[in-house]
Amino acid sequence: MLAIKIWNYFKGYVIIRVEGLTLERLLNLSAAHNIYLWDVKRSSGIVLEMKSSTKGFKALKQVVKKVGCKVTIKEKIGLPFLVYKLKERKMWAAGFILFWAIIIFLSSLIWKIEIIGNEQTPSEEIISLLEDNNINQGRLKYQINKDNIKDILNKNYDYLSFISVTIKGTKLTIEIKEQDLPPEKVDKAYPCHIVAKKRGVITKLIPKNGRAVVEKGRVVSQGDILITGILSDEASDGFMAVHAEGEVYAITRYSSIVREPIVKNEEKYTGNTIVQKGIKVGNKGVRFIRGSIPFDNYKEFEEEKSIINLEKLNIDFPIKVITYEYREVKLEEIRQDIEFLKNSNYLEAAKMINEEMPPDVQVQSKNTRHQVDNGILTTQLIIEAIEDIGRKQIIENRED
């Protein structure tokens, strides 16, 4: 039924009112003339309301003449009439199309470029760099190649460890992560803070520029501002931003834990082996099994060999013979010497810390703790060191 209604809508139809006395005759005659009428309703004693296709309505005129009744159009429904109306109101239709065209056009431009995560590289610099490479506000977003942006940034800044470029709606977001730069490399034209690189207890503060906001003995965590670049200006009662500089030394802690079982299982081959063969075609294989494997503990080795060797022609022949070899293994418990184990654990822990620790630190104290628990020796090594924990962070002139 719905399909017929939609079809009628596309073809267009009229609701007509017929006034007369012999309306039944009209219905019979139009049926005989193959004029399709539907939804015939009697609205009063001498008036019928019905629907008719536009084509049928034209044919109906002759019938009406014969019967002698009055026909008026009550309503015109359908797409053809709508199109006709729009033809009359060309400017309105043009405006409608223009409206959508403008909406689609404006929403396919980049309206904002946002850079997140830059602490040592000023946003303005990145934006002007992108502008030189034809990526700026007001560009069509289909023209922007995300990989291209990544390449440009990677080429110009070798210290970026992570770049992600996303376009959401009309906003281009570039998210970056920077490795720590030596302080001299940060551009002095931009105001910055000095913030803590890691957790520590402050021991010495040498501000060269800017104002220190922490004092000796304070515990600071990562990201805390140590020397601020924002100074209150007494003359104008406002604030001014400077490029903060200085050294901040703090005691930092490194720790590592190594666990090692005292009793160790060592595997030894007994020399007993069992060999089974199989065939592999493509990725699917069949294994020819002869009985189960009589070993309690064993290791499996697999070897593939093509039936026809075509390696010289650089062809991997898909049918292969596989040899499975099972070697019996005997487990032996070996009790290790605790003193020896403590020493090796300590060396392992020291190695782990060395990898983590930057090169220019002064080691203050070393502390090793051993603990035996359920047959496992746990060694904890804690090293306290003094180092410069300052890192420059550019002050963004954002409102928030």
Next chain:
Amino acid sequence: MKKQIEDVKYSISKSLELPMDIIMDLPKLNLVGDMEASLQNHKGIIEYTEEVIRINTRIGVFKILGENLEIKTILSEEIIVAGLIKRIEIIS
């Protein structure tokens, strides 16, 4: 004579199990609950009001009585009547 032909047609359709309405040119009325009635093989409308619809057929007049009756479709071989149907009479 005419009666005899009718009888022959009737016995043929009976014995061959052919649809009677086609062989004997009879009207066929389909009812959907009390809401819709479709009459095939009609010979024109005699009267149409909201309460009564009378339709001419070969064997007599079908009279459909009800409330708010309306003609959903009218074609040369089929009429579909919708509304609340209360009574159907065949006046031959």
